[in-house]
Amino acid sequence: MKPDNLIKTPEELTILAIESSCDETAVAVVKGGRKVLSGVVYSQIDLHVPYGGVVPEIASRSHIEKVDVTVQQAMKEASLQFADLDAIAVTAGPGLVGALLVGVSYAKGLAYALGKPLIAVNHIAGHISANYLAYPELEPPFLCLVVSGGHSHLIEVREDGYHLIGCTQDDAAGEAFDKAARVLGLPYPGGPNLDELAKLGDPYAYHLTQPKIAGAYDFSFSGIKTAFINLVHGMDQKGQAYKKEDLAAVFRHTVVTHLSDKTIKACLDKGWKALALAGGVSANSLLRATLKDLCEQHGIAFYLPPLRLTGDNAEMIGAAAHLQLMRGEVADLRLNANPGLALELRPQV
Ligand code: KG4
Ligand code: ZN
Numbered sequence: 001m002k003p004d005n006l007i008k009t010p011e012e013l014t015i016l017a018i019e020s021s022c023d024e025t026a027v028a029v030v031k032g033g034r035k036v037l038s039g040v041v042y043s044q045i046d047l048h049v050p051y052g053g054v055v056p057e058i059a060s061r062s063h064i065e066k067v068d069v070t071v072q073q074a075m076k077e078a079s080l081q082f083a084d085l086d087a088i089a090v091t092a093g094p095g096l097v098g099a100l101l102v103g104v105s106y107a108k109g110l111a112y113a114l115g116k117p118l119i120a121v122n123h124i125a126g127h128i129s130a131n132y133l134a135y136p137e138l139e140p141p142f143l144c145l146v147v148s149g150g151h152s153h154l155i156e157v158r159e160d161g162y163h164l165i166g167c168t169q170d171d172a173a174g175e176a177f178d179k180a181a182r183v184l185g186l187p188y189p190g191g192p193n194l195d196e197l198a199k200l201g202d203p204y205a206y207h208l209t210q211p212k213i214a215g216a217y218d219f220s221f222s223g224i225k226t227a228f229i230n231l232v233h234g235m236d237q238k239g240q241a242y243k244k245e246d247l248a249a250v251f252r253h254t255v256v257t258h259l260s261d262k263t264i265k266a267c268l269d270k271g272w273k274a275l276a277l278a279g280g281v282s283a284n285s286l287l288r289a290t291l292k293d294l295c296e297q298h299g300i301a302f303y304l305p306p307l308r309l310t311g312d313n314a315e316m317i318g319a320a321a322h323l324q325l326m327r328g329e330v331a332d333l334r335l336n337a338n339p340g341l342a343l344e345l346r347p348q349v
Contacts, residue, residue, distance in 0.1 A: 008086065010032060010033070010322075010326055011031070011032035012031070012032065013031070013032060013033075013086045013087070013322065013325060014029060014030070014031045014032075014037070014080065014084060014085055014086050015029070015030050015031075015033075015085065015086060015087045015088070015089050015119070015318045015321050015322055015325065016028075016029050016071070016074065016075070016085050016087075016088050016089070016110075016318075017029075017030060017088075017089040017090070017121070017314040017315070017317035017318035017321055018067065018071070018088070018089070018090045018091070018103040018106060018107050018314055018317070019090075019091045019103065019123075019126070019312055019313060019314040019316075019317045020063045020067065020090075020091065020095075020099050020100060020102050020103030021091045021093070021094070021095025021096065021099055021100050021103075021123050021312065022054060022059065022095050022096055022099060022149070022312060023043070023044040023045065023047075023048060023054045023059050023099075023312075024041050024042065024043050024044065024311070024312045024313070025041070025042040025044070025062065025063050025066040025067055025070050025103075026039070026040065026041040026042070026070070026312060026313050026314035026317075027039075027040050027067075027070040027071050027073070027074040027314050028040070028074055028313065028314035028315040028317070028318050029074055029075065029077075029078035029080060029085075029318070030133075030315060030318025030319055030321075030322065032322065033132060033318070033319050033321075033322025033323060033326075034132055034133060034136040034319065034322075035136075036133060036315045036318075037077075037078035037079075037080070038073075038074045038075075038076075038077035038078035039074070039308075039313060039314060039315045040070050040073045040074045040077065040314075041312075041313055041314075042062075042066045042069075042070050044058070044059060044062045045188075045189060047059075047062055048188055049187060049188055051188075052182065052187070052188050053178075053188050054096070054188075056096045056097075056098055056099065057098065059096055059098070059099045060096070060098035060099050060101070060102060063099055063102035063103065064102050067102055067103065067106045068106070071106070071110070074314075082110075082114055083114070085114065085116055086116065086117075086325075087111075087116050087117040087118070087119050087321065087325055087330075088107045088110050088111040088114070088116055088117070088118055088119070089107070089118075089119040089120075089121050089317055089318055089320075089321030089324075090103045090104050090106075090107035090108075090118070090119070090120065090121065090317070090335075091103060091104075091121055091122075091123050091126060091317055092104060092120035092121065092122070092331070092335060092336075092337060092338055092341055093122065093123065093337060093338035093339055093340065093341025094122075094123055094124070094150060094338070094339055094340055094341045094342075095123055095337075095339060096339065097337055097339040100337035100338075100339065101337040103337075104120075104335060104336065104337045108333055108335060111333075112333060117325065117330045118330065118331045118332070118333070118335060119321040119324050119325055119329065119330060119331060120331040120335050121317045121320045121321050121324065122320070122341055122342075122343050122344070123312075123317075123341075124146055124148075124151055124153070124279075124343045125162070125320045125343060126316040126317045126319070126320045127146055127148060127278040127279045127316060128144050128146060128155065128157060128162075128276070128278045128320070129316050129317075129319035129320035129323065130278060130305040130309040130310070130313070130315070130316035130319065131144070131276045131277075131278060131303050131304075131305055132319045133305070133309060133315055133316065133319050134303065134304075134305045134306055134309060135303050138274075138276070138303055140157045140158050140159050141156065141157060141158045141159065141274070142156075142157050142272070142274035142275065142276050142303070143155070143156055143157070143165075143263075143266060143267060143270070143272040143274065143275050143276070144156075144157050144275070144276040144277070144278055145259065145263045145275070145276075145277050145278070145282075145291075146278045146279045147172070147173040147174065147259065147277075147278070147279045147280070147281035147282060147287070148172065148173075148174050148278075148279030148280045148281060149172060149174035149175060149178070149191075149280055149281075150172050150174070150175070151167075151168075151172050151279060152167060152168035152172050152173045152219045152221070152259070152281075153166070153167045153168075153343075154166035154167070154217050154262070154263060154266055155343075156270075156272075156349065157276070158346070158349070160346055161344065161345070161346045162343055162344065162345050162346060163345065163346050163347070163348055163349055164343075164345050164348070165217050165266060165270075165348065166215055166216070166217025166218045166219065166262065166266065167218060167219065168218070168219040168220065168221060169213055169215070169218055169219065169220045170220055170221060170222035171221040171222050171225060172221070173219070173221060173255060173259060173281045174191055174279070174280050174281045175221070176221035176222075176224065176225045176255060177190055177191035177194055177195075177251075177252075177255065177281065177284075178190035178191055179225055179229075180194060180225065180228050180248075180251045181193055181194040181248075183228065183229055183232050184197070184232070184244050184247060184248060185244075186248075191280065191281060191283075191284070192283065194248045194251065194252065195252065195283070195284050195285055195286070197244060197245055197248040197249075198245070198248035198249040198251070198252040198253075198286070199249075199285065200245040200249075201243060201244075201245030201246040201247070201248055201249030201250070202245075202246050202249055202250075203249040203250055203252070203253035204250075204253075205243070205246035205247075205249070205250055206231060206246065206247070206250045207250075208224055208227050208228060208231070208250060208251070208254040209223070209227065210224075210254065210257065210258055210261075211223045211224060211258060216262075216265065216266075216269070217262055217265070217266045218262075219258060219259065219262060220258075221255065221258075224251070224254050224255060224258070228247075228250075228251050228254075231247070232247060252284070252286050253286065256284065256286045256287045256290050257290075259287060260287065260290045260291050260294060263275065263291065264291075264294045264295075264298065264300075267295075267298065267300050268298065272300065273299070273300055273301060274300065274301045274303065275291070275295055275300050275301070275302055275303065276302075276303040276304070277291060277302075277303070277304040277305070278305065278310075279310070280310060280311050280312070282304060282305065282310045283307055283310040283311065288304055291304075292304070
């Protein structure tokens with residue numbers, strides 16, 4: 001056995017990561033930033049279903065109940081002792097403040113008790129880093145479309161960090177999917193349910209206009225959302241019959257066309273030959289298929305995380321934390337949850 005005091009290689013560094021920014025208590029153990037030793041997710045979906053959305057107070061309380069057992073389970077599945085860990089990582093933001101606070105407080109306590117470094121991870125950096133787990137050979141630079149419940153960003157991932165080239169001017173893509181699902185009376189979580197229903201419908205049954213916005217690589221979803229609400233309410237008021245499947249298919253098609261057109265335009269204009277997808281909405285089956293086809297047509301390498309890494313998970317936090325540990329970005333015990341934490345951006349190239 002190797003003595004403890006020998007310096008480890010980057011590939012040997014093992015991080016325990018905690019994610020509690022919204023409605024999932026997730027803990028993972030990640031080795032060398034690319035290898036998942038364990039990943040446990042306790043989903044709160046059942047607790048929020050009766051309310052049709054995430055109730056922050058219920059989320060916080062559930063995180064408190066589950067965080068310790070989830071940590072224990074992740075350690076057990078990784079077959080490790082706490083002493084084997086090299087750092088403790090946690091999502092510090094963005095997210096729900098009470099939910100974040102549970103993970104941050106637990107991680108601070110654990111890091112202090114074990115005398116290990118504490119790493120504060122931005123949730124969006126985590127989503128992007130999920131791709132490093134799925135593709136161990138992937139290295140910057142690449143373009144990444146980040147689409148989640150709170151974000152719709154086109155980000156150039158370069159060796160020196162993140163360069164934003166486009167983002168939503170109003171709602172996030174996930175927010176729009178959730179709203180449209182609610183209009184159709186679909187249960188929470190709206191996005192995945194709308195995606196399933198859309199598979200049964202005709203995407204050309206109705207027409208929703210594509211948004212016109214100034215920024216070549218910016219997005220906008222509020223116009224599509226309003227047009228969709230007006231379409232459904234208009235038919236309801238006139239007593240017109242319609243199939244919810246068709247409406248779901250039309251909405252999904254319109255949003256996916258907007259996202260994929262802008263993303264491929266950015267690839268072609270800027271000469272990107274590698275595109276990655278990240279965030280909860282990257283689970284959308286049409287978005288995955290459409291970007292895959294377009295990337296094939298244009299000779300662009302396409303990276304997309306497996307479904308288990310698209311939603312919130314702690315593996316991605318461990319992967320992002322490893323990069324930060326390599327750069328010496330360690331937090332201290334004054335770390336606080338920051339619900340509006342912005343991704344640190346570099347100037348455009
Ligand atoms: O990344 P995520 O799990 O949480 C945030 O960081 O926000 O993303 C959640 C969002 C929700 O809006 C959810 O409805 C959406 O991702 N989502 C989907 C699908 N799966 C999750 N939207 C469309 N189609 C899906 N299959
Ligand atoms: Zn997320």
